[in-house]
Amino acid sequence: MPTTPDPAAGDDPAAGDPAPDDATPHDATPHDATSDDSTPDAPEQPAPTNWRLIGRLTAITVVLTAVDQLTKWWAERELAGREPIEIIGDLLQLRLLYNSGAAFSIATGLTWLLTLIVIVVIAAVIRASAKLGSTAWAIALGLLLGGAFGNLIDRLFRAPGFPEGHVVDFIDYGGLFVGNVADIAITGAAILIAVLTWRGVSIDGVRRGSAPSTDA
DSSP: OOOOOOGGGGGOGGGTOOOOGGGSOSOOSOOOHHHHHOOOOOOOOOOOOOHHHHHHHHHHHHHHHHHHHHHHHHHHHHSTTSOOEEEETTTEEEEEEEESSSGGGOSTTOHHHHHHHHHHHHHHHHHHGGGOOOHHHHHHHHHHHHHHHHHHHHHHHSTTOTTOOOEEEEEEOTTSOEEOHHHHHHHHHHHHHHHHHHHTBOTTSBBTTSOBOTTO
């Protein structure tokens, strides 16, 4: 006797019929939740002030300013009214001069303008020191500030008077120019800053393509 197929049998998965197409999710690739829920990066916070490096900068500045003023005091006491003292023949002598210009007797006659420039430079360096992250930059800025303060003191308090005081110079470089300890410090700072810039080390200690470092 023929049997009538059970209509429900075709719907039974156990009967071997393929599952409906919509039984499988259309997108089998896992959903990347971070693509839609990602948030913008928070604004970068400024690095905290490195007081250890500022302490080094301050110490260098104070020591250099003191050494500069002490050597100028000695030069006025020991070199006034006497012949130059030869250190290395004619190449290096001690000779007392009073300079109304910039470092190494440059730009004489513009004393008031040079005084203003020095004050602006000092203010800019002090402001930039808050970003210090490099020992080398701390040394460079300490040399620069020490030299600037040393000569600024002369311009503010020496004759002929504020703000056109003449700077005491006493180191004669073969007759080419005459300078002092402050000038040497400023020159050293300029060389060191040039080297750091050439190497790509910024004032916060970051070298191009690397992380901040206080050993730069």
